Amino acid sequence: MPHCYAELNPTERVLMGPGPSNVPPAVLQAMALPTIGHLDPEFVVIMDGIKAMLKEVMLTDNELTFPISATGSAGMEACLCNLIEPGDRCIIGINGVFGQRMADIAQRNGADVVRIEAPWGQPLDPDEIGQALNAGNIQLVAVVHGETSTGVLQPLEEIAQMAHEHNALFVVDAVTSLGGHPVRVDEWGIDACYSGTQKCLSIPPGLSPVTFSDRAVQALENRQTKVPNWYLDMTMVREYWGEARTYHHTAPVNTLYGFYEGLKLILEEGLENRWQRHKRNHQLLVAGLDELGLELLPAPEYRLWSLNAVKIPGGVDDLAVRKQLLERFNIEIGGGLGELKGRIWRVGLMGYSSTPNNVILFLEALRKVL
């Protein structure tokens, strides 16, 4: 007597939250291609294509550049658990949920965490990081480039330079920036960088692109202890993605088809064009919000183009507005997290979702709802 389960029939949403963003049809179709073996010679060619394209998108020549077989947060964990050994002193920048998460993961991996904090909605102060570095014996500095919980874009170059002057590794969360903002891994001196697929890359969630510089690989190889996390142990995962093709785990074949196709579309558009598109649509949104009397949380010079943190006006019911946007217009936006719950809306203009028409549609829908 099997129960009866409904047919899958998800509504086509306009995805303007903090991710996932809308996925181009070609990427969805790629997900449905016939599954082949994870060691099939044809799959090996696909893996090589993915690595080459990902290097272009991350603007890096790092050999260790490939997607982790789990979502963006696993990329965060992969970077930290491979590069931290128990007792290491690590500076973690915290001005939102994802900085907090990095501190939590670093601590679980035995790090002595030096917390450099800024109010949510503001960037970190590089001088404070510099002072903490001067206090000595820091092995790793980690910051979030695009804080998805606050809409803040963190400038990176100055921090990178200071970290290197003190021989510390520089780790960057580019989950909400990669594909929407410039993320210049090699030029800026980022040692480990991770992202997600479901934001500005517009690929379904399920993978986390990561890259490790030679310095990071050296640190990995010089570890005194085994990486505590088997699934994310880069000393093994890289053998599968490298020449040896040594079996580690069964790669998510169909999700990687989608990833391949998504990267291809990004390179066809061109990184520069894509960044400019994200910038233009962000500006269009900000101008429209201004007409509605609505303000963004971060100061203009620290705003993400991909994720707009909009202050909720006094007296407006956060949940009721989001519910109406979803039910009347099929538009998904996000609410605030943590201390910003009920205080901001998070309006994503990421990847395939970053279009002038989506901006117009959202502004008009919001006007009707308010």
Next chain:
Amino acid sequence: MPHCYAELNPTERVLMGPGPSNVPPAVLQAMALPTIGHLDPEFVVIMDGIKAMLKEVMLTDNELTFPISATGSAGMEACLCNLIEPGDRCIIGINGVFGQRMADIAQRNGADVVRIEAPWGQPLDPDEIGQALNAGNIQLVAVVHGETSTGVLQPLEEIAQMAHEHNALFVVDAVTSLGGHPVRVDEWGIDACYSGTQKCLSIPPGLSPVTFSDRAVQALENRQTKVPNWYLDMTMVREYWGEARTYHHTAPVNTLYGFYEGLKLILEEGLENRWQRHKRNHQLLVAGLDELGLELLPAPEYRLWSLNAVKIPGGVDDLAVRKQLLERFNIEIGGGLGELKGRIWRVGLMGYSSTPNNVILFLEALRKVL
């Protein structure tokens, strides 16, 4: 000057290796449905359907029953890292690669591992596990139900009973058995069980179904230390899959569509019918191999129906045979792992790949190649 990357066009293989198995068209099509948000009310309904169907497939009423957002090996790690605390004494059964992997992961999580070994191709001896339990102070016993590296099916009930008599948790790897063999989680007294999607469930790789008994949940809640692995920390992941729907990570939405559809097909076929189909096709294969003068590694009473470990006859070139099967007939089978490399072929008859026609095709292709 973007490079030119080839169009994706994977060949339709006959997948008869150790996984992935072939995926039914309806499951592939589900992967390509429009992505929606991981907290969308429609997605919550899909999650509830997945939990209900997975309970039916795992024959359990456990509330904590859902897929981990990573492949089968992450399910292994999830069970072990949540249930082991540093210093815990754990019995790990080792008669192949996946028992070795469990021991490795348990050690990385600080366990004092008691290794109970058997020759590869033979099952574990429950008496040896009983003796180790009698020696005292064991918190956890973990064994592999279907050893993918050797084709051995491990009887579980006696070990489960002994573990419980000594108040130890019983953890089972059902990666290669779930959906092809009976896996009676509640009836047999399994406390934590994990599987993969790409074997007898015939869903693309990318998820790992897990279930925890009330005893396992109690052990989780009584931990003195934080789970060292953030991504797999069940105290948090279960809040997303439970009533609270608390954001933890972005779920792999499209992969979960495929999972939903795949579970639906399994329940429509019926578990009993599906097990019998796997048994019949295994028997058909064994009879055909016998005619070719080929033998299986495990004794008849300990053979997996889903994964057949075939001894390679003397003088036959392992790689050349597999290459020809792939290139001339599009048939993928697996080679041996570890100490069985070059000594066995691993012929999978899993899920959608377990058909009489596949058996006939494989036997005839092998005859031509040999």
